[in-house]
Amino acid sequence: MDIFSDLLMGMSVALSPVNILYLVVGALVGMTVGVIPGFGPAAGIALLLPVTFGMDPISAVVMLSAIYYGAMYGGTITAILLNTPGDSGTVASTFDGYPLAQKGRAGPALVMQAVASFTGGTVGVILITLLAPLFSQVTRSFGPPEYFLLAMMGILTLVVMIGGNWRLGLISALIGFALGTVGVDLETGRSRYTFGSAELIGGINFIPVAIGLFGLGELFYAFYRGIHKVDSSDMITYDRKNNFWPKAQDFIETRFTLVRGSLLGFVIGVIPGAGAAIASLVAYSVEKSLSRNPERFGKGEMAGLVAPEAANNGASSGAMIPLLTLGLPGSASTAILLAAFLMWGLRPGPLLMTQNPEFAWGLIASMYFGNMALLTISIFAIPVFVMILKIPYRVLAPVVLVICTLGTFSVNSSHIEIYIMLAAGVVGFMMRLYGFSPAAVVLALVLGPLAEESLRQTLTISRGSFGIFLDRQASVWIIVITIVLVVVLPMIQLIGRRAREGKSTT
């Protein structure tokens, strides 16, 4: 088999002592930058990129890629412990991750997220190994009309997910869309709501808003409840002896969730531009639709954490496919990797894998070992991270505030973004108090501009006709899948529950 000889050759490259060293360094840096809110994979790669100037491209790519997928492991830790997602891909992990921690299950939640991340990452690499050329065809059929439909799919699943308090959820999403309109209008080149500020022409960044709404919002809310006056934080309880490892039940209940989340995440990750945010959202909503107990989602259901975690890691692997097979990056992080390819003198494109097999297969092989290393590091590091919960809140809170500020500033070295973060913190506190949905705000902020820009591109291409959505095969498929996701699945669930309730009453 060709693939296996390629993979074996890749293994021999990846397992050279130097490359193992770079792999472990990358994994550690990735975990660490992932833990700091705001300081996500893109910032981590950018930080170490200058170091790779003049380095062997294989060692360099092994290290930078490990930072990239390592950050996906670390990002969830703060999502679970502090309700602060560090990246758009981990927003969905706060839905059940934080409630789990509040229920005293922080240990099992962290272990399960590491297991889910490992599964998502590893399933992803296996699929890259076996099916990269096939999936590059998926990438190839996506243009502006498909991106618009995909963004709509994300927005609709968001609406389904808001569920209960839909009025407040809708208002939250509208705030997110409004924030998404700030910046230079791509189509006309005109600035919108920037008031002449050069720092705002690039638009309002996701990171300061997310850190403010979630991290600072939670912080202010804790002060409001007087948590800082108590000696030890009773916001989250944790018992090292009896409640660290997940129960067998956790694994059994989520075994299919793991597989579904990984596959779904991978497929969505293959599409450039869609990425981990849409993948984790869709995975979450699929699990909720398939669950026998959808009412437990959002209140600390393990499947609600495992699904988005498997999906965002699956997506980060999937995003490697367009990068390696076509030279097309699908996210901010892979875009920096692509720039690095050019800097190292490689020529990204369809021939990269055949012209530089050691490079491509060395990278792929290193991802198997990288995920194993990250699982191990996570298991050892989790007890350390959980200690955070032992720190009295009046000591922890200022540290969190400083880290959030530094994390925000580190992204673009922008003062305006710190003010945005602080303002979002006040708004986030209010939202927490009155039951609005911060998740809807940040996801709408990510998906809104994608939907707007791709719709306008589509209509320029079709010269104003909406018929283009039915002319293109890929578009039709997305429409069908969206209908299944937001209409058919919830209806089946509803009918199933009616039938069960009918039985129990008779």
Added chain:
Amino acid sequence: MSFHKTGLTGRGMATLAATAILGFAVTGTAQAQDYPAQPLDMTVAFAPGGGNDIMSRVLADILQKYDLYTQPISINNRSGGSGAVGWGYFYNQAGSAYDVSSTSGSIITTPLQADTPWHITDFTPVALLATDDLVLAVSSDSPYTTIEEFIEGARENPPVIGGTGTVNVDFIAIALFAEKAGFEFDYVPFNSRPDSQTALLSGALDALMNSPGQVVGMVEAGEMRALAYTGGSTPAELEGVPTMASLGMDPGVSMPRGLILPPDAPQEAVDWWIETMRFVVDTPEWQQYIASNMLTEITLFGDDFNEYILNTEAAFANTLRAGGYID
């Protein structure tokens, strides 16, 4: 350099000799003027990995390798606001002899879009070192195999052409080309170069404007066809692709890769940098950089560079104003 071995080749010897002579010439004048006496701060107005970043790192390597700049050099990525943050910082270093920065299309377009305190004419021009040019390409499914066929088709049936951004050289170059070739088109702006490439592959666009480095892999794999090049001479990888100038339809704009000093930089520093850059552009390392990044080689110094920037800015502003994209 291992002199105790006898294996120093003739070529190695020649390079060594050339380095010694030129190096002496440069450092000779520099020492007389006591420049440089302090560490150098290179402002890169974009994140690591971009065109400005790579150029600055190559330049710093050459300056140190040939002992041209004898003091430490630090490269600082001051990114944000399409260059506004970095060049804003640089503008505030007025009068400094120990700050340098590199130019790109954004140094002209960002002030056209936002109220920046600085303008390209505020800075002290040193040299234009190269230009980053663009390829007009179609998918291999396209009926057009040559630029002539494309223009003929476009005159009858206006094509949909993608590029990166609107207030950007991509749009300006194709607009000026189309005007000279006598066809109209619908322009679809994308957020990044790979985005427009994805759209072309999916069959949504008729053609795109993109950088040669991004396109050449696709061209070699037979996925795309390069039809014309905006620069003065076509890179080796795209041999046989005509330049727009050779068709008599030169758009005359490009992304200038040059070196600038802060406003009111001391004349001594300006002279040192012009002299040094004359040497740098002839080094094999610089030639290697030009080739592997598929840039167009063009060098203009001091006032000539200044004139080039003013012409480019006028062409940018006129085209964008005509399209109603800026006031």
